[in-house]
Amino acid sequence: MRTTRLPAVLLAAACATATTAVAVGAGATFGAPSAHAADPGGQAFAIGDPRITESSGLAASRQHPGVYWTHNDSDDGPYVYAIDSQGRTVATVTLRGVEPRDVEAISLGPDGRLYVGDLGDNLGGKWPEVWIYAFAEPAELHDQTVEVTRYKVRYEDGPRDAEALMVHPVTGRAYIASKKQGGGGLYQGPEKLSPTGVNTFRRIADAPWTTDGAFSPDGTRLVLRGYFSATLYRWKDGAPSEPGPLSTPFQRQGESVTFTSDGRALLYGTEGKDSPVWRAPLDDEQLPDTVEPLRSPTPAPSAPSDPSDPASPASGTAAPPSRAEGEDAPASTGDKVLGVAFLAAIAGAVFGLRRKKREG
Structure with missing residues (x-):
């Protein structure tokens, strides 16, 4: 969704996440280093296609390992793109007969179909209905035009803006998270979407400010993200529980997430x-x-100490301490400078947004 001014509540969130941003910029790990010493995270790739400037959703392919589906939001057309792990577009899929209004999300269902959510409402919840388009994930990756099934969607408690569509990978049930300052809602669709008539989504839980969401491949976790934060839920008996915050990279307009x-x-x-x-x-x-x-x-057993070795504990001279496995090396001067510069840039951006808000 295109924006020119962030809500005041999000400016505070930007400041709160500045420390996380510096850690990411310096290559720090996400989560416990002991469990992920070999997988510190970081930038996976950049989307290089000049046509994709408003990537607003992500979904990991099941048929094509290392491939992710994405799309622009408004003002693009009926297109979905397959991106490989190097950020290259390997297929452009055109949805036949579709004139999208504001596409905001994409999710892969257990039936092997991709579900595209035309859910955005820049008027703040004025559209009486929105749509979901579904088509079979292509078996071959090349430019092609596909037939789609169109589902009409309404909310039980009236129109609203939304940017997150999640199809459960086991039950196939669709869920939408609305986007609202101060918190929105998580909406559950009917047990099975109907291509005729109206599919009414009812609110089942509160949700934070959400720009995208995704279920884990086994359906036991749900993640909802906003511009500067994300929350992970356990999913049990068709409902979220035990929410917990996640460390997120600082992005200029965080719009998408997928497992x-x-x-x-x-x-x-x-x-x-x-x-x-x-x-x-x-x-x-x-x-x-x-x-x-x-x-x-498990570390291999060490050899017996040699008293004649000056580095051996038995020699009376202690060996120099070494870092524990998974422990980060001390930051270099360059890393420290990078971190300080990155933090200063973020602070400047937040100050500019505040100033812009006052002038507006």
Whole structure:
């Protein structure tokens, strides 16, 4: 969704996440370093297609490992793009007979279909209905035009703006999270979407300010993200529970999120030209129920000490201390300078937004 001014509540959030942004800029790990010493996270790729300047949703492919589906939001057309792990477009899919209004989300269902949410409402909830388009994930990656099924959607409690569509990977039920300053709602669709008539979505839970969301591949976790933050929920008996905050990269307009196909990490995307997509591994306690935590290899037994070796404890001279496995090396001067500069840039951006808000 295109914006020119952020709500005041989000400016405070930007300041709160500045420390996280510096850590990401310096290559720090997401989560517990002992579990992810070999997977520190960081930028996975950047979307290089000049046509994709407002990437607003992400979905990991099941048929094509390392491929992600994305789309622009408004003013683009009926297009969905397949992006590989290098950020290259490997297929452009045109949705036949569709004239989208404000496409904001994409999700992959258990039936092998991609669901595209034409849910955005820049008028603040004035459209009487919105739409979901569904089509089979292509078996081959090349430019093509596909037939779609169109579902008409209304909310039980009236029109609203929304940018997150999540199809449960086990039940196939669709959920929408509305976008509202101060908190929105999580809406549940009918057990099965109907291509005729109206599909009414009813509110089942509160939700934070949400620009995208995704279920884990096994359906036991739900993530909802906003511009500067994200929340992870356990999903049980068709409802979210036990919310917990996630560390997120600082992005200029965080718009998308998806789980990797193995469920071990999240990918965060943003709008803009050459927009970066960041990978954030999940801590052990955050992993989906069917994903085993990674364990550090057991160190090999050490050889007996040689008293004649000056570095041996038996020699009376202590060996120099070494870093524990998974412990980060001390930051170099360059890293410190980078961190300070990055923090200053963020502070300047937030100050500018505040000034712009006052002048507006």
